[in-house]
Amino acid sequence: MSTLKIGVIGCGSIAQHRHLQEYSWNKAVEIVAVCDINEERAIEIGKEYSAKAYTDYKELLADKDIDAVSVCTPNYLHAPISIDALNAGKHVLCEKPMATSSEEAAQMIEAAKKNGKKLMIGHNQRFVKSHQKARELIKSGEVGKIYSFRSAFGHGGPEQWSVDGKESWFFQKEKAFIGAMGDLGVHKTDLLRYVLGEEFVEVGAFVETNAKDFADVDDNAVCVLKTESGVIGTLAASWAYTSKEDNSTIIYGEKAILRLEDHPQYSLIVQYATGEIVNYELGKIQSNDAGGQNATGVIDHFVSSIVSDTEPLITGAEGKKSLEVILGAIKSNETKQIAKINK
Structure with missing residues (x-):
């Protein structure tokens, strides 16, 4: 061609x-x-x-x-x-x-x-080596039954790197539609769906604007998510992490705990219930911090x-499933109830 x-x-x-x-x-x-x-x-x-x-x-x-x-x-x-x-x-x-x-x-x-x-x-996030390895370990049964997870994606906000700074469309509701939850949270919902290998069915969320007084979109969001098999966990998305970016995910399983992007050197740490610990050096995750500007894949x-x-x-269908979790979080925050996630 x-x-x-x-x-x-x-x-x-x-x-x-x-x-x-x-x-x-x-x-x-x-x-x-x-x-x-x-x-x-x-x-x-x-x-x-x-x-x-x-x-x-x-x-x-x-x-x-x-x-x-x-x-x-x-x-x-x-x-x-x-x-x-x-x-x-x-x-x-x-x-x-x-x-x-x-x-x-x-x-x-x-x-x-x-x-x-x-x-x-x-x-x-699906192309990050540690995330791919975690998916493999879960799929193979190495981690056993998954019980819970916690995932975060936060940094100081788009004004630090957007070409328009504080004037950026990121902070304008009519253009962005949603803030940190759409910018960062949607990445994490997609990652969790990919790594866990199952869909989310319910979400409870608090979506707030409390760090950026010039923004009319959310800058802090915390969700509790439940998968179809009953795995529950939390997801935090924030533009209020003023020091270092956090892009970590921890998955708690029957046979092991997986720590993803939670250590400066080891991108994946597997802590087995037996006491054994395996550290993986799989390269840096994509980030806005210096040193993270490697190709995304x-x-x-x-x-x-x-x-x-x-x-x-x-695909578009995969993107839609991750978007539905975000839309569910918005609905939960508005109704102050647990929201069912559209299929």
Whole structure:
């Protein structure tokens, strides 16, 4: 197959530090177009990657030569742009959360199916080596029955790395739809579903804004989750961890405890009930901290799924299941009741 021609829609931080960089490292692709409503930014990024710059994504999608696009826009535009791109015959890699409602997510999945194109959601935690190893250990029965878990994803907030700082769309409800819970919590719901190998059925949540007085979205969220087999645990998502980023997950099983990304050196520590401890050095997790800027694996996997015509690991259907947990958390917080998670 000839080189894949790629367009990137939205040229903010995630596009600059992840998508564009990682496409440029991949020998199978050529970045031919970029788009941003900020014309100056679009032109600047276009020059950097020798790509045509657009300010209207529909003009970019009209280019018949473009095979696939990354959608790196504010959350409220994920679904409309992805649907337009799929209908224009492009494969789509969409940032998370994939949409702002179940209906939008279903429409994205339908558009991919109708047009015979790949739709992948950028949940990079599935590509982290320690997470893959944990999934393997659980699947093989090495950990025994899973009893509980606790998972956290927190940092100081998007103002530290977003191209627009405190003015960023991340803090504006009409553009972001949800704050830390959608930015970080959705990653963790996807990770937990992947590692545990089962779906969540119920959620109880507190979703608050108490750290960022300039934001009209949540910056702290804590959820209690229950899987279909009765595993219960907690998930915390926060933009209020002002010192060090936390991206840890601990899984408590019958035969062992798995500590993921909870130690500066060992990305996975297995503490067996027998007293034996096994430490794994599997490389650094992706993070916003210095030293975590290694490739996510997302771009390479997306490209590979197109080139080899295989189903991506995080399809639209998978992205929707992770989104449903977040939507359930919002509902629980609003109703002050345990919410059932949509299938």
